[in-house]
Amino acid sequence: LLFGALATGTTRISGLLEAEDVLGTARAVSALGAPAVKDGEQWVVRGRGVGGLSAPGQALDFGNAGTGVRLMMGVVAGNDMRAALCGDASLSKRPMARVLTPLRDMGLQTFNEAGEADDQVDLLPLGLQGSNDLVPIEYTLPVPSAQVKTAVLLAGLHARGQTTVIEAEATRDHTERMLKFFGADIVVEEAADGRTRRITVTGHPQMTGREIVVPGDPSSAAFAVAAALIVPGSDVTIKNVLVNPTRTGLYLTLREMGADLRFENERDQGGEPVADVKVRYSKLRGVPVPAARAPSMIDEYPVLAVVAAFAEGETWMDGLAELKVKESDRLAATAAGLAANGVTARVAGDSLIVTGAKTVRGGGLVATHLDHRIAMAFLTLGAASEQPVTVDDAGIIATSLPEYRDLMSALGARFEEVA
Numbered sequence: 001l002l003f004g005a006l007a008t009g010t011t012r013i014s015g016l017l018e019a020e021d022v023l024g025t026a027r028a029v030s031a032l033g034a035p036a037v038k039d040g041e042q043w044v045v046r047g048r049g050v051g052g053l054s055a056p057g058q059a060l061d062f063g064n065a066g067t068g069v070r071l072m073m074g075v076v077a078g079n080d081m082r083a084a085l086c087g088d089a090s091l092s093k094r095p096m097a098r099v100l101t102p103l104r105d106m107g108l109q110t111f112n113e114a115g116e117a118d119d120q121v122d123l124l125p126l127g128l129q130g131s132n133d134l135v136p137i138e139y140t141l142p143v144p145s146a147q148v149k150t151a152v153l154l155a156g157l158h159a160r161g162q163t164t165v166i167e168a169e170a171t172r173d174h175t176e177r178m179l180k181f182f183g184a185d186i187v188v189e190e191a192a193d194g195r196t197r198r199i200t201v202t203g204h205p206q207m208t209g210r211e212i213v214v215p216g217d218p219s220s221a222a223f224a225v226a227a228a229l230i231v232p233g234s235d236v237t238i239k240n241v242l243v244n245p246t247r248t249g250l251y252l253t254l255r256e257m258g259a260d261l262r263f264e265n266e267r268d269q270g271g272e273p274v275a276d277v278k279v280r281y282s283k284l285r286g287v288p289v290p291a292a293r294a295p296s297m298i299d300e301y302p303v304l305a306v307v308a309a310f311a312e313g314e315t316w317m318d319g320l321a322e323l324k325v326k327e328s329d330r331l332a333a334t335a336a337g338l339a340a341n342g343v344t345a346r347v348a349g350d351s352l353i354v355t356g357a358k359t360v361r362g363g364g365l366v367a368t369h370l371d372h373r374i375a376m377a378f379l380t381l382g383a384a385s386e387q388p389v390t391v392d393d394a395g396i397i398a399t400s401l402p403e404y405r406d407l408m409s410a411l412g413a414r415f416e417e418v419a
Helices: 002-006 020-031 066-077 097-106 146-156 174-182 218-230 249-256 291-296 298-308 321-325 330-340 372-382 395-399 404-410
Strands: 008-014 036-039 042-048 082-086 109-111 126-129 138-140 162-167 186-190 197-202 211-213 235-242 260-269 272-280 314-317 344-348 351-355
Touching: 002 008, 002 020, 002 042, 002 066, 002 174, 020 036, 020 066, 020 395, 066 082, 066 097, 066 126, 066 146, 097 109, 097 146, 146 162, 146 174, 146 197, 174 186, 218 235, 218 249, 218 272, 218 298, 218 372, 218 404, 249 260, 249 291, 249 298, 291 298, 298 314, 298 321, 298 330, 298 351, 298 372, 321 330, 330 344, 330 351, 330 372, 372 395, 372 404
Parallel strands: 008 211, 138 162
Antiparallel strands: 008 042, 036 042, 082 126, 109 126, 162 197, 186 197, 235 272, 260 272, 314 351, 344 351
């Protein structure tokens, strides 16, 4: 949606996930003068070209969408406009400084809720004043973050010269792939160590609208994968799933745990690797999960912890500091949810340690803290526990996967509303 708005001509998107996060971005680009509308089974974006967006008539409300609002900051930075950004109570607590710091270096101005210029504001709601004459920078990511990388590269499209992002650990690379697909001038250099990457984009490219087919989101597929692994007798194939190497940390970890999981019908689709994921119930064992793997599976740790509850021995997950600043403190919320359902789990610094068992009691009430992934992870736990698992808010699931209940019901899960 964002790249379609920044390209010239029309972009047609098939397979768009119509979750609240995504729909919020569609509303935002429309408010900026690049209409995004549904046409049959496709979404159509009428692009305005780099630097061609216009000021919105009201605040852009991103609800719970941390990715959407942070990427939009990079877009607004490169347009000579004033825009206000806001979100729900959960998003308003999430830190924005990591994105705003490099964007301010490029020329973005920020304003507090009172409308006063403030270069220290780092929480929503906030105001932005973009520029059509941004300064290119070379920026080394202090922590691995695809969101920060993408925001800087989006701003770099509007800067004179070349903007470079350096990452010590590779993060998901959908932005680089899609920039190239849309026709931007982008160069990716990998160091000999196989980890450090330099991504350079040249400003003011002529990007052209494209036909896009969106593959299945691996973070969404993870819940069906997990359910299949922990419910005896399961044999599930999930078709058309993204298997980009920067997103397959969960699958690698599950295989190390002994999962019967494989990719079939591997192919390329719109510059991204895609496959059908076949998974069967498996007897699992606990394993150490290295910190270096976190960027490739950061959203999947809650559901991995659920799987670990059914594995023999300890699963030790390191390097999870990022989970503390997600929609909730996912590290604490995951440990608490496990404990409420009879699973031994503890947090040690930035690590989560789960001790598995042959059976999980269940029967607990899980506090989701307005976090969709916590809600889905623990409902998935209920598919294999002795007693049903209850979450305090299932409505938040619509943030990222409104089809969750229908998907899991089709596989045999049973849901019921409780007072």
